[in-house]
Amino acid sequence: MATTLQSNTVTLQGSAAIVAEFFEFSVNSILYQRGVYPPENFCRVQKYGLTMLVTDDERLKDYLQGVANQLKELLRKKMIRQLVLVIADVETKETLERWEFKVHVDEEMTEESAPKTKELKTIQQEIAAIIRQIVASVTFLPQLEGQLAFDLLVYTKKDGEVNEELWADSKPMLIEGGQMVKIKSFSTSVHSVDAAVVYR
Template structure:
């Protein structure tokens, strides 16, 4: 009689933290590319999530994002990360033009007990694919950034969490009366990431 082997796709806390940290790294690169924060020639094309993705090669930014995603993964493993916000500002005036908000919901039971959850890698990848496609098409719904811009990353953690010395306290860098677009979310069954972009809309200011 024929037999078959069946396996379950189990996600651990460490594995989930790595998935979310990596996602944020690729999402940030995609936003920086699609919003024209750095010139096109600063990026190299790779394949990830079944899609062509772009990664910045500018040394300082590349090492900054690498250290950032490693720290994010560490906080995710401890269940202490609440939200990550990528802020795009005018280089000349520091006015905040866009806020890409990635809020994180964590399964507290997994953090406490070390239990694993069941979800296939393919399903997670499909959910991430949708978000990456939405980021890539952001030029269709976001105002044109017609001036040189810079970016910053704000990370919201539990208050009792130790913060590296190289990090600084910051204000929330909010936008007055922003417009908002909610993107899709993805869920590893341990961490759920909800994505929202808010942006300055000059049309509203004129009313």
């Protein structure tokens, strides 16, 4: 995890790396918990003091790694407003769930700024609390049936340039009249992320 030498200081670049890595693990966790891919496509790893499940499907792994690298760059440039993971029914194209991660950033912070102070351990504990809530979500979310697909939507500031091989213009895939459950938030002291899930 890229931070400065001391474990209680966070730079803009270090914060971007922490948040991008959080997204990567969160997406893996949601895809597993919601049954978008079969359980045998996942393996166990230790992260944030938890046993996490991540895909061992090479194509999906490469795609998510590419997304995380692009997100890291956009976060460093303070371009991201929100990241959304959409789960849809393959046949009907109907959006079943929207996992929304709103990103706030200290606009004053630059790469030349003095690092902010926050213990890495505290950040990881806050992230672990969100991951636990994602895992627990299966207790209240409706069971998903049929063949499922997912999309990642990134909302950038208007002048944001993104990698067009990874991202294309898309509809927002909203759920009209959906139920929303807020999930915990975390902060690196440079970026903060508020999470929620909207479902039918």
